[in-house]
Amino acid sequence: MLLQMHDLAFAYPGCPLWAHWSHAWGPGVALVRGGDGAGKTTLLRLLAGQLAPTQGRLLLQGVDAAAQPEAYRRQVFWIDPRLPGLPAHDGQTPAQWLQSLPAHCPQWSDAALQAHVQGWSLAQHLDKPFHALSSGTQRKIFMATALASGAPLTLIDEPIAALDKPSIQYLQQALAQCAGAPARLVLVAHYESLPGVPWDAVADVPQ
Template identity: 60%
Template sequence: MADNVVLRVERLGFAYPECAVLEDVSLAWPAGLALVQGDESSGKTTLLRLLAGELAPRSGEITLQGVRQRTDPAAYRAQVFWQDPRSTALDELTARQWLAGLPAQHARWDAAALAAHVEGFSLEPHLDKPFFALSTGSRRKVLMAGGLASGAALLLIDEPVAGLDKPSVNYLVQVLGRAAAHPARLVAVAHYEPLPGVAWGRTLTLARAR
């Protein structure tokens, strides 16, 4: 795109039946690394789910690489990688089975990158465990390894360091540092605060809706 914007959000609004969560959110993010930060119940995960196409906005428009989510949802979702780390949908699959199914879903899948992330996150001993048997940290590491290898134009990561051991946090910081320089991919991370050692290209701070 001429203005280098990968993801554009215009006046996005969303409310659950019991409360409003997001009001009039707008952003224009280029390739690289973006942080969505805020306190508990400020809407961080909700925003990621909206950007993934998992939730439908009440108002506003989301455009990824020129594709409007509202008018061409299938083409939009084909460019996104999102897995909710709290979901139980993958529980009966082993990590290896889930990872083996990803190349068919992502045209820019990078097998060499997956191998590097499996090593970097020390995942080899856990690949044949079902997701329900993985610790919180191991589950997140498997999901991030798959996402980072997917080649998706938009990679969404929610609370990446929950349950991670120190070496894995250090590896993640290195990986995010490399992602910051990617010319055609946006990695958007939701976290309570900036991660030490990570240079965020863009930051969106959400406040709890009143």
């Protein structure tokens, strides 16, 4: 198994989400499914190493998130789409931001990035300031980057939010290409399965 959760629990003050949740994922493309407020985004933050569980362990390719946090996080790529202005804090354009990423992503693929830029028709937006882009365009840039990162654990949250139909169709195609990947897990959090994606695994957030 590439990613393992053992006896995971997490609670916000006065608001427990889950307890004693254990699950394991192999490589490929997987779905974490749950409704609004179920804790899907919180789970991704935990898996990204941005939050610490109340109890339990996270192992990514044998690396313990609590014992080796930096080594763990180096294997993960995730951008919280609820904070889409982050790269804009320094007035960057997507093109400028993208130039900095290969140095932090050992498995980075320029070919994959170019394919996703073309598939989502993003070329015309790369030299515009981030703050001038719609939330849907920003989300597509972040997803293109995530898929091009090659990270062993790639996390994508609510992928179709603010996307039009052609963009959703390309997303389904891009995710389908990740199915059966031998050494990488692309984990998507969404409230339902996306048609046309041959999920290698589906897990429901505990109620």
